[in-house]
Amino acid sequence: MVSFDVASLYTNVPLTETIDIILKHLYDGHAKPPTISREDMKELLDLATKKSHFLFNGQLYDQIDGVSMGSPRQLNLVYTPTTPISAPSPTTDTVVLRVPYFGQLSQVYAKRIISVTNKSYPLKHIRLVYDVQERIQSGFTLKDQIPDPMQAGVVYEATCPQCEVHYIGKTFRHFKTRVHEHLNYQKQDVCFKKIEKSKHTVKRPRSIIKTPIERKGPITRSQTGKLPTRTIQTTQEDIGKLVKNPEILEKRIRQQTPKTAIAKHYDTTGHIFSNNDFAIRLKERSEIGNKKVARLIHCDAKTVRYWRTRWKETKDLSEKTQSGQPRSTTAAEDEMILNELEENENPTSVTITRDFKIKTVEISSRTVQRRL
Numbered sequence: 245m246v247s248f249d250v251a252s253l254y255t256n257v258p259l260t261e262t263i264d265i266i267l268k269h270l271y272d273g274h275a276k277p278p279t280i281s282r283e284d285m286k287e288l289l290d291l292a293t294k295k296s297h298f299l300f301n302g303q304l305y306d307q308i309d310g311v312s313m314g315s316p317r318q319l320n321l322v323y324t325p326t327t328p329i330s331a332p333s334p335t336t337d338t339v340v341l342r343v344p345y346f347g348q349l350s351q352v353y354a355k356r357i358i359s360v361t362n363k364s365y366p367l368k369h370i371r372l373v374y375d376v377q378e379r380i381q382s383g384f385t386l387k388d389q390i391p392d393p394m395q396a397g398v399v400y401e402a403t404c405p406q407c408e409v410h411y412i413g414k415t416f417r418h419f420k421t422r423v424h425e426h427l428n429y430q431k432q433d434v435c436f437k438k439i440e441k442s443k444h445t446v447k448r449p450r451s452i453i454k455t456p457i458e459r460k461g462p463i464t465r466s467q468t469g470k471l472p473t474r475t476i477q478t479t480q481e482d483i484g485k486l487v488k489n490p491e492i493l494e495k496r497i498r499q500q501t502p503k504t505a506i507a508k509h510y511d512t513t514g515h516i517f518s519n520n521d522f523a524i525r526l527k528e529r530s531e532i533g534n535k536k537v538a539r540l541i542h543c544d545a546k547t548v549r550y551w552r553t554r555w556k557e558t559k560d561l562s563e564k565t566q567s568g569q570p571r572s573t574t575a576a577e578d579e580m581i582l583n584e585l586e587e588n589e590n591p592t593s594v595t596i597t598r599d600f601k602i603k604t605v606e607i608s609s610r611t612v613q614r615r616l
């Protein structure tokens with residue numbers, strides 16, 4: 245067995261090689277390489293990683309090897325403003341301007357903008373926000389994907405291989421655990437039928453049955469407070485009794501009533517499901533923030549917050565003052581659209597509608613467009 249010290253793994257990242265890899269990733273085989281030249285990028289990366297310093301005990305130190313752990317060192321790669329800076333509108337008093345941050349230059353630029361806007365709009369209050377858009381981090385996936393069977397908190401679909409009946413279920417446990425539960429009944433049943441067919445007598449070994457029994461004398465109770473168990477050995481005679489009494493045997497081998505819908509389907513039709521007939525339809529994701537939703541659907545974060553609070557409090561997303569055409573989606577459907585947004589990083593009205601068709605909810609893509 246080999247074990248690795250994770251603490252030392254981080255600081256031992258070979259910087260030169262890593263920078264070479266980053267450069268290769270950015271410039272070679274990329275349809276659209278960054279606008280700054282390769283040499284400049286290399287120098288920037290060197291600056292940000294190799295030529296760094298830190299403060300410890302009031303003393304400044306130069307870092308000569310590795311990268312300090314947990315440092316929020318992020319490089320501004322390319323600045324691409326998502327929305328063009330708009331001129332202040334006459335209806336708002338405070339105007340927020342986003343300025344790309346490039347150090348001293350940005351500060352000079354910001355001051356100039358403020359002085360210019362102050363002259364044109366003396367009544368407006370200008371607020372400046374320095375903005376970093378693309379971070380190195382965004383180009384890398386930092387976590388390994390969890391394999392499907394180990395996903396927890398999923399909505400899954402089972403399709404009968406023989407009659408195209410669909411079953412939709414939800415589990416908070418691991419996907420494979422739930423699938424195993426679904427298939428357990430039919431597996432045991434198939435097994436039992438095989439035994440019946442082969443007409444083999446089941447020969448039980450001398451088994452040991454554990455039963456809790458009372459004991460004389462003082463009992464030292466274990467931490468669980470249960471009575472201690474004593475093992476008794478079953479004789480051949482006991483087993484003979486068991487085999488002769490078909491009811492006991494039946495109970496022992498045959499399981500009780502099928503519990504899951506898939507087991508019931510198997511019970512009534514005999515259709516056998518396999519692991520491949522199960523598929524994950526929705527994966528649980530942590531809730532995305534208002535800002536992210538706002539960016540996705542191109543509206544204000546305040547608006548998203550408003551609707552989210554409305555949903556939490558009233559479960560109703562209909563507009564209070566009805567104007568224009570009446571809504572064609574119910575509150576529940578709106579919630580589904582929101583869920584879809586959380587699932588889909590970059591949704592369009594068409595993909596959402598397509599996904600809804602799969603879930604047999606009829607909403608036109610125009611409706612989705614209006615909701616977005």
Ligand SMILES: [Zn+2]
Nearest residue numbers: 404406407515
């Ligand atoms: Zn079937």
